[in-house]
Structure formats: C-alpha cells, structure tokens
Amino acid sequence: MFDLEQELKNLPQDPGVYIMHDKEGTVIYVGKAKVLKNRVRQYFQKSSNHTPKVLAMVSNIAYFEYIVTDSETEALALECTLIKKHRPKYNILLKDDKHYPYIKVTINEPYPRLLKVRKLQKDGARYYGPYVSGITLKNTLELAQKLFKPPTCRRKFPDDIGKGRPCLNYHINNCFAPCTGKVSKEEYRQIYFNICRFLDGNHKELVAELTEQMNEYSREMKYEKAADLRDKIRAIRDIEEQQKVIDTDKQDNRDVIALARDASAAFCEVFFVRRGKVIGRESYKIDNTLSSSDTEILTDFVKQFYQDSDFIPDEILAEYDIEDRDAITQWLRGMKKRKVTIITPKRGEKRHMVEMVKKNAEIALGNYKIRVMKEREKNTLLDSMQEALRLETRPYRIEAYDISNIQGADNVGAMAVFENGRAAKRKYRLFKIRSFEGADDYAAMREVIYRRFRHALEEEEAVRMGKMTKSETKFLPLPDLILLDGGKGHLSVITELMDMMDRDIPVFGMVKNDRHRTRGLISQNGEIELNPSSPVFKLITNIQDEVHNAAITYHRKLHGKITSELDKIDGIGEKRRKALLTTFKTIDKIKEADVDELMKVKEMDRKSAQSVYDYFRRNG
Numbered sequence: 001m002f003d004l005e006q007e008l009k010n011l012p013q014d015p016g017v018y019i020m021h022d023k024e025g026t027v028i029y030v031g032k033a034k035v036l037k038n039r040v041r042q043y044f045q046k047s048s049n050h051t052p053k054v055l056a057m058v059s060n061i062a063y064f065e066y067i068v069t070d071s072e073t074e075a076l077a078l079e080c081t082l083i084k085k086h087r088p089k090y091n092i093l094l095k096d097d098k099h100y101p102y103i104k105v106t107i108n109e110p111y112p113r114l115l116k117v118r119k120l121q122k123d124g125a126r127y128y129g130p131y132v133s134g135i136t137l138k139n140t141l142e143l144a145q146k147l148f149k150p151p152t153c154r155r156k157f158p159d160d161i162g163k164g165r166p167c168l169n170y171h172i173n174n175c176f177a178p179c180t181g182k183v184s185k186e187e188y189r190q191i192y193f194n195i196c197r198f199l200d201g202n203h204k205e206l207v208a209e210l211t212e213q214m215n216e217y218s219r220e221m222k223y224e225k226a227a228d229l230r231d232k233i234r235a236i237r238d239i240e241e242q243q244k245v246i247d248t249d250k251q252d253n254r255d256v257i258a259l260a261r262d263a264s265a266a267f268c269e270v271f272f273v274r275r276g277k278v279i280g281r282e283s284y285k286i287d288n289t290l291s292s293s294d295t296e297i298l299t300d301f302v303k304q305f306y307q308d309s310d311f312i313p314d315e316i317l318a319e320y321d322i323e324d325r326d327a328i329t330q331w332l333r334g335m336k337k338r339k340v341t342i343i344t345p346k347r348g349e350k351r352h353m354v355e356m357v358k359k360n361a362e363i364a365l366g367n368y369k370i371r372v373m374k375e376r377e378k379n380t381l382l383d384s385m386q387e388a389l390r391l392e393t394r395p396y397r398i399e400a401y402d403i404s405n406i407q408g409a410d411n412v413g414a415m416a417v418f419e420n421g422r423a424a425k426r427k428y429r430l431f432k433i434r435s436f437e438g439a440d441d442y443a444a445m446r447e448v449i450y451r452r453f454r455h456a457l458e459e460e461e462a463v464r465m466g467k468m469t470k471s472e473t474k475f476l477p478l479p480d481l482i483l484l485d486g487g488k489g490h491l492s493v494i495t496e497l498m499d500m501m502d503r504d505i506p507v508f509g510m511v512k513n514d515r516h517r518t519r520g521l522i523s524q525n526g527e528i529e530l531n532p533s534s535p536v537f538k539l540i541t542n543i544q545d546e547v548h549n550a551a552i553t554y555h556r557k558l559h560g561k562i563t564s565e566l567d568k569i570d571g572i573g574e575k576r577r578k579a580l581l582t583t584f585k586t587i588d589k590i591k592e593a594d595v596d597e598l599m600k601v602k603e604m605d606r607k608s609a610q611s612v613y614d615y616f617r618r619n620g
Helices: 004-010 036-043 050-058 072-086 135-150 187-202 203-219 223-242 294-307 325-336 348-389 439-466 489-502 533-565 574-584 587-592 594-597 606-618
Strands: 017-019 025-034 063-069 102-105 116-118 126-128 255-260 266-274 277-287 315-316 342-345 399-405 409-419 428-430 481-484 507-511 518-523 526-528
Touching: 004 063, 017 036, 017 072, 017 135, 017 223, 017 255, 017 518, 025 036, 025 072, 025 606, 036 050, 036 063, 036 342, 050 507, 072 294, 102 135, 102 223, 116 135, 126 187, 126 587, 135 187, 187 203, 266 348, 277 294, 277 348, 294 325, 315 348, 348 518, 348 533, 399 439, 399 533, 409 526, 428 439, 439 574, 481 489, 481 533, 489 507, 489 518, 489 574, 507 533, 518 533, 533 574, 533 587, 574 587, 587 606, 594 606
Parallel strands: 255 315, 315 342, 399 481, 481 507
Antiparallel strands: 017 025, 017 063, 102 116, 102 126, 255 266, 266 277, 399 409, 409 428, 507 518, 518 526
C-alpha cells in the first residue's frame, strides 16, 4: 500500500527524476528536479496557484517513484528519455519525431563516394545537413551530379578500374568515368574536394579557382573544357542568389525557434540557419499544452527536439526565456562536445529573425485549424451517410468495386478505397479475372471480393505470427462499407458471398440512370432515396466515378498490350485483331491455338493464320 505522507517525508534532497503513476500503473507524468523533496511536495500542497492541468494530474496520481541522479544535467537527460519512452498524458509532447537526412562524402576513403544517410557517425567522412526538406536534398545531390559528374554506379574503386565498358552516364556526359583508367587518383580526389567546398557553401573560393582553371583552358584553346567550367560557375552563382542570407558577417550555425498557439493547438516553428543561410524550416505540433505557459511549452520543446538530434547548432534563438537554461545548455554542450548558447533576443537583427519565424508559426497554426475544420466537415458528411444508410458505425473506410471487359475478353476488376471521405489512391487494388472466361460480371465481382478477403485473412495470420507488421499489409484493415458498381444482381451475389465468409459488412449497389450517371444506392430492401444535391449523393457519385475509371484504365492498359502484340504480326489488321480477341477472349488462348483453330475465325485465312501461329512460336 502506497503511503503518500510517508513517501513525501522520505524524499531526498538530491537532484533527480520523479515519475507519477495512476491506479492502473500507467505513467502519467515525468519531471526533473534540482531538489526532489521540494519539487514533488509542491504538487500535493493546497495552492490556488496550481493550474487546472496540475490539479487534474494530482487527482489521478495513485503513487510516484523517483530516480536520484548526480546532477541536474543528468536528471534532464533522464527526464527526456523517460518522456520519449512513456509519452505521459500530462507532459507537453512533441508530436513529430523526425530524423533528417544528410549528405555524406567519404573523403576518409582513398576513392570517396557521395551518399545520402540518416545518421552521423564518427568515421572521418564529411557530413552536410541536416536537410529538412527531402526535395532540397534531392535537388542538391542532382546539382552536385550535374556540376561535378561523380559516378553513381556500384563499381568499387580502384578494384574496378579498367574492368568492363563505361556505362551510359559516361556517354551522355553525366560521369567523369574513373572506370576508364583515364582519371588519376589525385584528379579523382580533387573532384570530391570541390564537391565538399560546394556543399560547405564556400562558393567564392570555389568559383575563383574554377574561373582561374577556365581561363587556363581557354589560353590552351581547350574550349570545350573551358565552356564546361563556365556552366559550372553560372550554376553555382544561381544557387547563391536563391539562398536567403541571414548574417553575412558571422557565417555561423543557429536554429531560430518561435511559438504560435491558441486554445486548440500549439505549433513551434524552427528555421535552420547554416553558415549564415536558411537551409530549411519545419513546423511541429505540440500536444498537451492546455494551461501551460509559453515558456513551459518552449522549454519542453527544446528538450525533446534536441534529445536525439544528430546536429546541435552553436546558437539557439528562442522567442521566450527558457526555464533551466543553464542545465539545458550544459546538457547540450555535453552532447555536442563544444560550446552551445541559448539566447532570447530582445532587439536588433536576431529579434527580427525571431519575429519572422513567429509569423511562420502563426501560418502553420492557421493552416492546421483549416485542416481541422475540413476534417470536421468530412466527419459530418460520414455521419450523414451513416444516418442515411442506417449503418451501425461511421463508414470511415469505404471500398468500391467495378468490373471491366470487352465482350467478355480481358476481364479485370478494380477496388477503390475512400478513407474519411477522401480517395486513398495508393490503396487501390487491381485484379485480373482468373477463374473463368467470357462475360459474367457477377462471377467476376464474386472472384474479386473473395480474393480481397482471402488476402486479408492471410495478412491477419502473418501479422499474428510476426511475419509482417500492420503497416506492411495491403488488404488491411477491412472496410466499414462496400459499394458495388451494379444493381440487385450484383448485390445478391456479393451478399451471399459475405454470408458464406461470415463477414458482417454492409453492402450496397450503386445504380445508374439511363444516361449512365449515378442515380443512387440500392440495398436488399430496395432503392434508397438520396437528394441529388446532398453531400452524401455527391460523395457516392465521386466514389462510383473513381472505381469505374480505375477499372477502365486498367482494362485499357492490359488490352493495349495485347493489341500491340497482335499489331506486330504481318497480315493482322484491326478487323482480324478484333475478331481474334472476340473468339479467343485472351492472348494466351490465341498463342495456344493451332493453324486450323485460327482459320475457324471468319475473318482469317490460311496465310494470316499461319502468320499468327509462326509469330507466337518464334516469340513464345
């Protein structure tokens, strides 16, 4: 039995971390203290200064435990680790836990390589970044490739020098081709040193050297090489103009952090300044901020943001004063192994920079509120659909199915997925009908949905056995609602199938009018009346159009492959091609047919039949 009074008396006067649990044993809050006895006792003293959040937390504390550390800095590091591990309900939480990529140049190797990596290592290589935007990193690598033409193949140097022919990149002037043996080791390394200087941002020095080399080539009348260097110089100068310079005197590394919040949410915005230039920015949503001060939010953000960061800047500019500034600074210095400062600028250029970041944080907050409003509108839409169709649950995931063929040939099926009222195109699935040939939409629909649920069953078992994770599945989760592009016949067949598979998922048919446009939905009890101008009707129309387009597009793609194959045969024009497909249904059946079987097609003669037979025997 936990004796609160006795445990409070036993608290030590040392620094450490305290961990609050509820009656279920769940960690609901983690904090650090310079003096554990003083800090923990404050929570259980009656005070009008307690915020609503603290009062709510204390009312849920069943017991607490603590860990003594040697210093406040150690307590800070442990607090961050435990918060990340337990994600306590009453702690301010950084929602986005991102690890940004770097560009790595293995200058420590005799023959360096240019790589994209996620982690910094103490291996003697040079690292550039972090790159907040994947697009920025991609563009930087592409520009380095365009300027310096390093090899991108998997050949290992010097082992593969002189082995095999140079690849296509060499022939299109996109690689300096060390594999040919025409590039010395010194020349190879110099190219990578220039890449490093380019990534360093030392553009003036690099441009000066390239200009001198260009002039030398010009004097020697090596005009092609001189023109190549001229283009490099222009590209580097263009990059310089695109980058925003913040501080031309101090080419230092700093992060600038500001906060925007209202009653519903809080966002921290970070600008990443490297060598005096903004290389990227990012917004972070902060949870559990109700009743927390701006200083508390920013303090907890700084602690969680830099806990696992591979790169800590020399200087952090924060909009508000940071609590425990000395302890946090000491902690960051310990991780960085060099001086780190945290500043709250009050005036001048640095304050102006903070205010600019603040504006961007407010924009991020505004965009978030717009997204929330749209999500609420979608929830209202799904609530309306639930009510109109008399469903037991809101149809968050809707799956729609359609079949496509031409006179029974090349049967295909499509599954379109809508989540929260929006098309989830990456989750669409396409099927070739395998169990029969000919025109039978009911059988085709039955096969598609049976295969869809069979795959789901296999994935459920694989997840249970630990052979795959839920994020790797392609047919999970199951739908909340199934819509079929068809009427009573389709509905009857699939309802019977669902009963056989013991799946209790509502199924409706999407029926069309004489103009082949959406008319509404049909259930086992008859057609459901929907207002054509209602959002629910418009959503159903969108779903029916989506699944129909998916099926048609897939069918055309497959049919096009068959058509292009038959077009290669002498004597087979459009008329004979259509006749063959109408008779045999699939390309495989045409391949298997002998000359006599091919001649049975009305439009075919012996010569054309022999041409088809010979073609598939040669290319079978």
